[in-house]
Amino acid sequence: MADSMIKLEELTKVYEGTEEPAVADLSMDVPEGEIVVLVGPSGCGKTTTMKMINRVIEPTSGRIFLEGEDVTSTNPDLLRRRIGYVIQQIGLFPHMSIRDNVATVPRLLDWDEHKIDDRVDELLELVGMDPGRFRGRYPRELSGGQRQRIGVIRALAADPPVMLMDEPFGAIDPITRERLQNEFLRLQADIKKTIVFVTHDIDEAIKMGDRIAILQDQSIIAQFDTPEEILTNPASQFVSDFVGSGAALKRMNLTRVGEVTLKDWPTARSDEKRDTLRNRLDDAEQDQLLLLDDDGRPRRWLHAQDLRTDDELTSVGEEVHGVISANSTIADALDQMLRSHYGTAVVVDDDDRYTGAVDMAVVLAAAEAMGQSAGADAQHRLADADVETTDEEQVSG
């Protein structure tokens, strides 16, 4: 872990006129260059926590360190100019041009106007907006997604080491949100800011976070870990509940097919005798043989009745769908399994040669390996999924 850029020490906030603290005794280190996501149920204190970092909300007690310096009681305006700030409503200044909006902090820092112009154009280009077209526009002349981009580059204008982002992609449609998230992650790969990112959406947290802090009421940290750890080893019932119904499936995105033990499926070659094949199928627990071509590539599924005919094996049975590779995730495998008639996904190597198969048992074993309590959760859900597949089979068969 890199040095901590932001250090919070026993931060507490009790709002005036309330008894219970909104944030109680929170201590946390945010490592340099990472995105730390604060996520938790509504009202748990995420926003309050984030706003205490730039002291838009003054803490009742506790201390805040920025780059090792105690900033708990320094001049708040000077502190804020060192911290980029993006809020959900964006808060662009409607009476100012895009240029003037982006120039806000550089102006406060007394940059000269030439330098500001260059910086504004550079930032607009960074988010794919043509400076010539957009520099002179007003916020109301932009789309929601464009406004959001301006909100982000306005916060980046004076190149602050730290950014605070409160549900920055909260108020936009899912497609634009996805695009902005990806765009931001690409940007972050270059600029490597230290970012505190607030969301109530666990999927967004998993996607954006290098590290996720799952917060309980009063910003009590339920778990502060990488997304992988949170998905595979939730620290408490609260965390697994919060990660929620999709947890098992989300975890499926973290494991690749190459990492699990595959199932050996009984195979067949077109030049083999019918009797041999029939015996092989009788001995197998499976109800089909997998026909491979001369190069070992999977071709068809063969049933017992297919083996009773004298037709060419390549023209009987059913075509193989749902081929995956070692790089596919377990989620991809599951997806293919649910589409194929036999609840099985065939795994091939780089030359498309059969290497094994993934079926429910394999997925369940993988889920088991991903974590104890999590595994039980997954079995439950996968058992349900299994039932659904069976239904489908009956309908289509």
Next chain:
Amino acid sequence: MAAFWNYLSSNFDTLAEHAWGHFYVVALGLTLSSIIGISLGMLSYRNPTARAASLNTSAIILTIPSLALFAIMLTLPPPIGGLGARPVIAGLALYGLLPIVRNTIVGLNEVDQAIVESALGMGMGRRERLFRIEAPLAWPVIVTGIRVSGLLMVAIATIGSIVNGPGFGQMLLSALARIGSATATPQALVGTLGVIVFGICLDGLFRLLVHYTTPRGIRG
């Protein structure tokens, strides 16, 4: 009707003089009222107690009958009191406070909190926030207050003639004094119309002002 046109053509010079006098007291009264009213609003808009105090004070002033206010002005010592334009200007400035104070307070408080917060979060100080963000955004509302106040003053300025203030009120007073004489009615009519036309012109002027002083990004 002929009497009216007759009166108008033969008294055109005095009419112009009264129009100028009316303009003079209203313009100065409004300027003073705007300066005081906007300042009061800006000083008090954040604090509920201060807000209530400035709103109530300017509201109470407006409830004093204008006749009484000008009579009080008469008794005050020279810079303000006495006879002539000065007590009228002072009186108008006081009467005009409420719409300006109220609209300043409402306008500043109505500015989207997300905008103010993002200004705060970027490190703008209190003064920068007020003058670079809140005031420009509240401006259309504030000018509307000044406009209402101006129209109020156009009407009240006529009463100012009882302390010998300039304006169309002079014509109305003299017409009242000579009621029954041939020129009394045309004179009263011309004076009244003068006030109305003056008010309409002022209103139009303010609509233009609102439009051209509102930042392009928020112009309706």
